[in-house]
Structures are given as structure tokens and as C-alpha cells.
Amino acid sequence: MNNNQRSFFFNVDWLTVLIYLALCTIGWFNIHAAVYDETNTNILDLSTEYGKQFIYIASALVIGIVILLLESRFLTALAPAFYVVTVLLLLLVLVIGRNVGGNQAWIDLGGGFRLQPSEFAKFSTCLLLARYLSSTNVKITEFKSFLIAGGIILLPMLLIKMQPDDGSTLVFCSLIFVLYREGLSVYFLIFIGLVATLFVLSLLYSVWFVIAGLVALAVLLLLLFRRNRQFSVAMLIGLVACIGFVFVVKPLYYNGLKKHQRARIDEVLGLNNDKRGVGYNQNQSKIAxxxxxxxxxxxxxxTQTKYSFVPAQSTDFIFCTVGEEWGFAGSVTVLGLYLFLLLRIIVIAERQRSPFSRIYGYGVASIIFCHVTINIAMAIGYMPVIGIPLPFISYGGSSLWSFTTLLFILLKLDSNRMGINYA
Structure with missing residues (x-):
């Protein structure tokens, strides 16, 4: 019996599945704690969020099993179709979508259930990106290939931004790590880091103070590499570009962002201290x-949980429930599970025999890493509130189904890695 004929039960990475189940279980119990009502103690009451989450978990397991039973060729061949469907759903939600919390991001299915297309755009984008980058004669170092790969990522980003859902939009930026793994120059990542650093510094300090720092750094580097003429010329050009960027940061900030977005960033940077207004959610989360x-x-x-001091505690701020009821030990346990999961995903990606599976694996790792980092940093006050769920733990069907699909597609590709050359 060859590998293609063997049951998937013998090939699936069950350690990853166990981590997944552990996170889902932790999520279910913490959702129960977050919205607990002493007058209704039935954890399976389907009229409550924790009752609905039980249905979501059960259906997510069905989705996972169905994916494992599919042919890998199906996932690879239909990557463009999945992408087109999610793009059409993102367009549809702009027309008939339901507005919740200022975002027109949900399609009402009735019976209290809603579908969020932006969640499903994550795995479909990863699939198409992997399909394209694994194609013959595609090299990310070539401008045309970089442009097409960027377009695959940018299209759903723009449609999600129109909802507007800034959190989900930001998550797609994490796919830059996939491009880096496939050969994009490290200087591109350094450039992005430099832009982000200059942006923050320009908001915190005066323009002239930041420019003085840039000039001092440039002089130091020029002295260290004075014999390298090309480096010196590049350094001077870079210095001029950085100084120009510093001058436009504040105009872009005040004219390009909405008032509530600026207020959230100002709160995190310490430029504003409004614990009863825009900073209320994060302050209560940190207290919890x-x-x-x-x-x-x-x-x-x-007590913070029981008396509903933290808004959106079962969704965006679910981590504060973990911190309050399970303490530092529970928080470290959850973080440890995420770290272990990410390491397993990277190991799985690196052991693939095909570029498609490897690239897709890094897409999964990038999306989950971005969600976990932003959500937890938001809960402890190190990032502005942008509203993205904690994978497998936050309440919500679309989020759980999307992450389950994202992960189990990788497990399916991995389970068949020894006998395939097409995925």
C-alpha cells in the first residue's frame, strides 16, 4: 500500500490537532466565564454565546474532518475559485452586509447567526498566493512577480478596508513574511521597520529632534563605512528620503486617519490619557x-468579568478573562500553546516536498502569529484597539471556521506530502 492509498489517520500531524483542540476548549470555557449568568448555569444553552460556540466548535470539527478527507489536488486546483468566491462575498457584503460596531462586515444568515467574509478571505488568499508563487518561472525577486503577488494580497485588503475593518486589513500585511521566505530581500523588511519606527518617533517628538537623530546616525555610519563609496551615496539618499518622510508624518496622521483612530493610537503612545473614554476598554482589560x-x-x-466592566470580553478582549480567572500561570499556558502551535506549523511547512505546501504553511503561520500578537498586545495596552479575534479562543463562528479551514488545509497537505508532487 503506497502513501496515496493509506488512510489519512496514519499521516495527520495529531500533535497539532491536539493543540488546536486544547485552544478551542480553553476558548469555550472562557467564553462561558465572560458572559456567565448565575440565573442560567447550563453551559450548553444554545441561546447563549457559549452555547452557540459549542455549535461552532462541533461544526468546525466537521469542517476539519471533511478537509482531511478531500483530495489534495482539489485544494490546489480550486485555489483560484476559492479566491474569486471570497472576493465576490467581500463585494456582496458592501451591498447587503449588516453593520455591527461601525463595520459593514457581516452577512445575516438568520437565527442570530452571521457570516464574516473577511475571515474566509485569509485562507483563500494564502491558497492563491501559494499557487502563484509555486508556479514555474515565478521569482519574487522579479518586479513583475512581486507586483502580481502584491496584487493578490492587496485586492481583499482594499475591499475589507472599505467595510471599514482596519483590524482584518492589517492582518493581510503579515503575508510579507511569506514573500520574505520565498526570496524577498531582507532590506525590504528593514525598510518597513524603519518607516514604522520613524512614524512613531515623529508623533512622539518634534520634527527637528527626530531629524537631528537621523543626521547623527547617518554621520556615525558614514564614518564607519567611509571607504565604501556606494554605501555612502546610498546613505545620503536614504537620509534625504527619511527627512522628507518625517515632515509629512503628522499631516498624513491628522488628515488620513479618523478621529477615533487617532485617539486610540494617542492613548497607546501616551499622548492622551482618557481612561474613562477612548482608553476605557484597555484600562479595564489591564485591571482584569x-x-x-x-x-x-x-x-x-x-469580578471584572462577572460585572461586565470590559466590553467585548468574549470576543476582542477574551484574553483578559484568561488573565483574571487563570492568572499569570494560565496566561503563560495559553501563550505557550500558541508558541508551540506556530513552531509546529513552521516545522510542517519546512518538511514539505512541494513549494505550494511550504508557501501555504508560512501563510498560515503568518496569519495566526499576527492575530495572536495584535490581540494580546491590544488587551495589555501595547497596541491600539482594532478589533481582531484571538484564534480558536474568541467567540464567533466565522473566525473559528476560518482558522480551522486555514489550519486543516495545511494538515491535509502535510498528510499527503510523501506521495505527491503536485501540492
Whole structure:
């Protein structure tokens, strides 16, 4: 019996599946804690968020099993079709979508259930990006290939931005790490890091102070590499470009962002201190996490949770429930599970025999890493509130189904890696 004929049960990376199940279970119990009502203690009550989440988890497992039973050729061949469908759904939601919290991002399915197309755009974009980059004669170092790959990422980003959903839009930027793994120059990542750093510094300090720092750094580098003429010329050109960028940061900031977006960034950077206004959510979240101390207050014993001090506690701020009721130990456990999951995904990606599977694997790792980092940083006050779920833990069917699909497609590709040359 060859590898193509063997049951997927013998080839699936079950360690990754166990981590997935652990995170889903943790999510379910913490959603129960976040919206717990002492008058209704039934954890399977389908009229509650935790009851619905049980349905979402059960259906997600069905989705995962169906994906594992599919042919890998199906996933590869239909990558463009998946992408087109999600783009059409993103267009449809702009027309008939339901507005929730200022974002027209959901399609109402009835019965209290909603579908968020932007969540599904993540795995379809990863599939098409992998399909394109693994094609013959495609090299990310060539401008045409970089442009097409960027377009694959940019199209859903623009449609999601129109909703407007800034959090989901930002997540797609993480796919730059996929391009880096496939040969994009490290200087491109350094450039992005430099732009972000200059942006923050220009908001925190005066223009002339930042320029003085840039000039001092440039002089130091020129002295160190004075014998390298090409480096010196590039350094001077870069210095002029950086100074120009510093001058336009504040005009772009005040004219390009909405007032509430600026307020959230100002709060994180310490330019504003409004604990009862724009900073209320994060302040209450930090209080909840800090009050848990080492071992937490115990399951269903969180006072910040019980008295609903933190808005959106079952979704965007679910991590503060973990911190309050399970303490530092519980928080580290959750972070450890995510770290272990990301390491497993990278190991899986690197052991693939085909470029398609490897590229897709790095797409999965990038998306999950971005979600976890932003969500937790938001909960502890190190990033502005932008509203993205914590993978497998936050309440929501679209999020859970999307991440399940994202992960189980990789597990399917991996389970068949020894006997295929097409994926």
C-alpha cells in the first residue's frame, strides 16, 4: 500500500490537532466565564454565546474532518475559485452586509447567526498566493512577480478596508513574511521597520529632534563605512528620503486617519490619557489581567468579568478573562500553546516536498502569529484597539471556521506530502 492509498489517520500531524483542540476548549470555557449568568448555569444553552460556540466548535470539527478527507489536488486546483468566491462575498457584503460596531462586515444568515467574509478571505488568499508563487518561472525577486503577488494580497485588503475593518486589513500585511521566505530581500523588511519606527518617533517628538537623530546616525555610519563609496551615496539618499518622510508624518496622521483612530493610537503612545473614554476598554482589560496575579481568581470568580466592566470580553478582549480567572500561570499556558502551535506549523511547512505546501504553511503561520500578537498586545495596552479575534479562543463562528479551514488545509497537505508532487 503506497502513501496515496493509506488512510489519512496514519499521516495527520495529531500533535497539532491536539493543540488546536486544547485552544478551542480553553476558548469555550472562557467564553462561558465572560458572559456567565448565575440565573442560567447550563453551559450548553444554545441561546447563549457559549452555547452557540459549542455549535461552532462541533461544526468546525466537521469542517476539519471533511478537509482531511478531500483530495489534495482539489485544494490546489480550486485555489483560484476559492479566491474569486471570497472576493465576490467581500463585494456582496458592501451591498447587503449588516453593520455591527461601525463595520459593514457581516452577512445575516438568520437565527442570530452571521457570516464574516473577511475571515474566509485569509485562507483563500494564502491558497492563491501559494499557487502563484509555486508556479514555474515565478521569482519574487522579479518586479513583475512581486507586483502580481502584491496584487493578490492587496485586492481583499482594499475591499475589507472599505467595510471599514482596519483590524482584518492589517492582518493581510503579515503575508510579507511569506514573500520574505520565498526570496524577498531582507532590506525590504528593514525598510518597513524603519518607516514604522520613524512614524512613531515623529508623533512622539518634534520634527527637528527626530531629524537631528537621523543626521547623527547617518554621520556615525558614514564614518564607519567611509571607504565604501556606494554605501555612502546610498546613505545620503536614504537620509534625504527619511527627512522628507518625517515632515509629512503628522499631516498624513491628522488628515488620513479618523478621529477615533487617532485617539486610540494617542492613548497607546501616551499622548492622551482618557481612561474613562477612548482608553476605557484597555484600562479595564489591564485591571482584569493584573488582578488575576499568579494563579488567578478561579473559574467563574472574576469580578471584572462577572460585572461586565470590559466590553467585548468574549470576543476582542477574551484574553483578559484568561488573565483574571487563570492568572499569570494560565496566561503563560495559553501563550505557550500558541508558541508551540506556530513552531509546529513552521516545522510542517519546512518538511514539505512541494513549494505550494511550504508557501501555504508560512501563510498560515503568518496569519495566526499576527492575530495572536495584535490581540494580546491590544488587551495589555501595547497596541491600539482594532478589533481582531484571538484564534480558536474568541467567540464567533466565522473566525473559528476560518482558522480551522486555514489550519486543516495545511494538515491535509502535510498528510499527503510523501506521495505527491503536485501540492
Amino acid at each position: 489581567i493584573g488582578s488575576g496575579r499568579v494563579w488567578g481568581k478561579g473559574y467563574l470568580q472574576g
